[in-house]
Amino acid sequence: GEDVEQSLFLSVREGDSSVINCTYTDSSSTYLYWYKQEPGAGLQLLTYIFSNMDMKQDQRLTVLLNKKDKHLSLRIADTQTGDSAIYFCAERRGNNRLAFGKGNQVVVIP
Amino acid sequence: EPEVTQTPSHQVTQMGQEVILRCVPISNHLYFYWYRQILGQKVEFLVSFYNNEISEKSEIFDDQFSVERPDGSNFTLKIRSTKLEDSAMYFCASSEGGGPNEKLFFGSGTQLSVL
Numbered sequence: 001g002e003d004v005e006q007s008l009f010l011s012v013r014e015g016d017s018s019v020i021n022c023t024y025t026d027s028s029s030t031y032l033y034w035y036k037q038e039p040g041a042g043l044q045l046l047t048y049i050f051s052n053m054d055m056k057q058d059q060r061l062t063v064l065l066n067k068k069d070k071h072l073s074l075r076i077a078d079t080q081t082g083d084s085a086i087y088f089c090a091e092r093r094g095n096n097r098l099a100f101g102k103g104n105q106v107v108v109i110p
Numbered sequence: 111e112p113e114v115t116q117t118p119s120h121q122v123t124q125m126g127q128e129v130i131l132r133c134v135p136i137s138n139h140l141y142f143y144w145y146r147q148i149l150g151q152k153v154e155f156l157v158s159f160y161n162n163e164i165s166e167k168s169e170i171f172d173d174q175f176s177v178e179r180p181d182g183s184n185f186t187l188k189i190r191s192t193k194l195e196d197s198a199m200y201f202c203a204s205s206e207g208g209g210p211n212e213k214l215f216f217g218s219g220t221q222l223s224v225l
Contacts, residue, residue, distance in 0.1 A: 004152070031210045042114065042201060042216035043153070050211075088153060092210045096141065096166055100153035 006101035022072045022089035029091040037086045112136045116217035131187045133202030143203040192224045
């Protein structure tokens, strides 16, 4: 079946960079997204990348897309305690449907 | 910043009972969605809604589920006869348009526990 896969847990020291990885299977996906979920809050769109791009940078966030391997990553530079959250990658399927990964818990250690 | 609000934040119900989960999408948004996340599993798409009708639904969204926009502000998900496996976090979302580059704004979810 078609699945979006993520590793589950990452701990990182404050100030270091963190990298979260995701693989997807639907090569026809046009947009891929990273969402952040803080405790008790909803899913917040962090950034997205169009499938004809390899990289997108947005302040401390860098998204890399390897279409050949169907691999998406999110790098957070200078990780801060406020970055502690669950991060979900998602791909667009059809008109309005997002397919999410299970999420990756990032814990930032002061 | 405008946000999607969901009520209640927690709902406990007995198996077989009907529940209605409520959402107030962002006011100028036209597209509405429900997603759910069973504990330890992925966030799953349930249904999308536009112009007072369902535009897409997943295989999860069977006859036990229905959605409604009863007035100009609310968007509800009804589960007619809850089952144990309906226990999950239910997220409502809305977007201004329906294109692939539209941002979906999510609410903070309703945790449904079916006993």
